Amino acid sequence: MSNLVVGKLKTLIREYPKPVGIVVDYDTTGFRARAETLPWIMIRIGLVAALRSKVKQGCVGVMITASHNPGHDNGIKLVDPRGEMLDQAWEVYANNLCALDDDAEVLWTYLETLMIELNIQPNDDAIIGIAYDNRESSPLLASIVKRAAQALHTVIMDFELMTTPQLHYAIHCYNHDEFHGRFNEISYFEKLCTSFQNLVMITPSNRSLESLAIDAANGVGAFKLAQIRRILKKFIPLDIYNDGRTGHLNEKCGADYVKHYQIAPDGIPLNHYSKFCSIDGDADRLIYFFIDKNNHFRLLDGDRFSVLFLSFLSLKLKEAQLFDGVKIGVVQTAYSNQNSTDYIVKIMKVPVVCVRSGVKYLHHKALDYDIGIYFEANGHGTVLFNDDLKIKVKAASVDQQRTEQQRLAAKQIHTFIDLINETVGDAIANLLATEVILFILNMNLDQWLALYDDLPQRLLKVTVRNRTMIQTTDAERRCTAPAHLQDRIDELVSKYPSGRAFVRPSRTEDIVRVYAEAATQIAADGLADEVQKVVEELTK
Ligand code: G16
DSSP states (O other), X not given: OHXXXXXXXXXXXXXXXXXXXXXXXXBTTBEEEEGGGOXXXXXXXXXXXXXXXXXXXXXXXXXXXXXXXXXXXXXXXEEXXXXXXXXXXXXXXXXXXXXXXXXXXXXXXXXXXXHHHHTOOTTSOOEEEEEEOSOTTHHHHHHHHHHHHHTTSOEEEEEEEOOHHHHHHHHXXXXXXXXXXXXXHHHHHHHHHHHHHHHHHHSOOSOOOOOEEEEOTTSHHHHHHHHHHHHTTTTOOEEEESOSSSSOTTSSOSHHHHHHHTSOOSSSOGGGOSOEEEEOTTSOBEEEEEEOTTSOEEEEOHHHHHHHHHHHHHHHHHHXXXXXXXXXXXXXXXXXXXXXXXXXIIISOOOEEEOOSSHHHHHHHHTTSSEEXXXXXXXXXXXXXXXXXXXXXXXXXXXXXXXXXXXXXXXXXHHHXXXXXXXXXXXXXXXXXXXXXXXXXXXXXXXHHTTSOXXXXXXXXEOOSOGGGOEEETTTTEEXXXXXXXXXXXXXXXXXXXXXXXXXXXXXXXXXXXXXXXXXXXXXXXXXXXXXXXXXXHTO
């Protein structure tokens, strides 16, 4: 076996050598960089995926995408058998393999040591499910991962073009018997569309759903949304723009662009609709927006989804007489607007926890609750429901001791749970969930926005010599390096009423992010600019 593996690795390394002196780091988003620099990494990740599958005796997912990054970038991340992000301990193995010399014997020695440590054999069964987004570089990178994994006796399930959340869901279903082999794309569409239709049908109303214009970032989500549009055409008109036929991926469009610049994307007819949304390149983030009666652009970001989903679930739990005893919590990051946190804690009386950026940290924390709602301000998030809660809600929906209204509310929650993709943030599932909540609550975007007022904010990207010079603590709200940076930020913040600012290195782009909020837009802009200057000065 060892000679065979070493031989295959030698061939791969010859074809895709590791550039000299390169250092990489597997983080919350996996590996992400210019696509042409990635092939050698694919070899290592194919090997890690195979080992992870052998250890877990389940299917592991491999997603090739760089999400919101420009089309020339690409990346890779692994999905654990439960459908969640890769276990953090395994990020270390991925990094160790990448740090080794570009020599098949050296790689094999490391793999052998690891297999002994993990008590697995090279020829133990392994299976990986692989998918990619619509970047030009994706099929080649996927083919390298497959070849490397196959060197370790691995069966490949090739899902080809999929969104990241679709792959997470497929992996979850593959590894859970109760889904009876429903791990293909059709079962994903069925889950979403059937629960959406059911929710609309069981809700007494003589209204119909208004058209929604979707900016699909010219990404893979556009192709998937086209299928959803077809299935749901009698229930909701979904019009898809930036659908990948002409424009470039994430260029002046997509959820990240809209959130960052707080402007409408190119390529969407603003006069024709009353509501819009943007998804990102791999369809895991969602942002809503509209143009108000004063012709101003109005944004509804991830914080707003937390508030909307929480309002809906609290109301329905109360109507179903199930609210008491249910532990609900919201998880946010430092980017969440202070007024959203205050609204959830002070008005809705629901606890909020702040964790560092990266959905896996939010997901992990949300598991502490019966209902854990988590969204990053950038629109990445979902809702987690624990099993006891699901059983309770299902029983209440058919409990004849309850009134019809109570049963209906329980049934609405039960069906809503089906609509949610609990494995990871899913822009398409969340879009349908948002539409159906607005329908059930009879709300428009103006009313949703009016629940609370955001504090004006500004987010800047700052290019520095070496972004790892910035180190943070306290859920990335404070800096520990370089020296004096935090003191200078504190001093600046103290000059601005309702001021708050923080600085953190991005893990997906070679930049530092500066966030500031304050009582007025001029003040938020001023604070962000001043913090940027300090960052530039102290990282020279
Ligand atoms: C990824 C992560 C998100 C994170 C975002 C931005 O999103 O999954 O949790 O918030 O990157 O990260 P950073 O500010 O470190 O660049 P995506 O949609 O790009 O995969």
